[in-house]
Amino acid sequence: MALRHAVLAALLDEERSGYQLAKAFDVGVANFWHALPQQLYAELTKLEREGLVAGREVVQETRPNKRVFQATEAGLAELREFTAAASKPSFIRDDLLVKVQGADHVDSGQLIEQLGERATAAEAKIELFSALLHQMRGDESEDEFLLDGERIGPYLTCLRGLAFERDNRDWCRRIADVLRARQAAALSHRPG
Template structure:
């Protein structure tokens, strides 16, 4: 998958300015594809040049003018082609896991501190994603929304992001607690606990 497909998918919700797109990526799309704002602005320019999105200028009185972008028919065709292509298996690439792998041979305290930080960050993301999911559902319970609600695609990707972050949180809390307990039993001073949920 390339960034272009993630941007096209994000623009399916309607017209976005570059700024709005960076916010959408920061909250929703970041669950499955991370991109810096500079990358997004560059990709918008490429997509428009390739005819996959169209932009229009919006004149604003008190602020600088802005461009709003939307997916074209060619962009929809590109997304259809992409959706029909075979997906590669996902994989984990996380430097904190390398540190945990080496924990028997390095100072455990900074690794535990990083696990505590990761747990706190994951807990904060879970809260944000829960709010987004509730906003999608409105008055519907989750099962009803999953069967009949719309849009379903963004909901499912947000749900996957929430499950990922919850699992990340739970594993980080457990790993930090186990390492902290082992350090205490081995006679080392217990590392200071960080904030976690």
């Protein structure tokens, strides 16, 4: 039931279209939740029917028309209720970790390659999040902004995303190094 609250949280400060939400909840950003466009459009329909978000048609000249949504008072109340309830613990669920768990039984080369790809993807996210953070805080230092900024929610979740991706990158690189070192050691033990 948290997708609906994630959508509400994303529609608190500004109007967004389903399409904009879809991009925000996509692989590229997804700093506090992830969902596919289909889920988002479906959820927006439900939320609007329940009066938790309000939709508005925006006529565009050169682009297809779109509907933009914003959380209503009722939506905010729903989000507050959600916030008051206990949070479920969050779990890791990652294909790559499953593969590394089997590291002793599978081809190291493939793992090293995938770890490299993941590290590159993490690096790209790090750049993106860093730029987003800088944009949000403007000229201020982070500490200043967090003390007197008006909208710090998105900044805080972005910080979490940044830390996650840094860890991700560092871990991938470390593990790839370990696997390479073991390949080298294995070669030197039984050479030729």
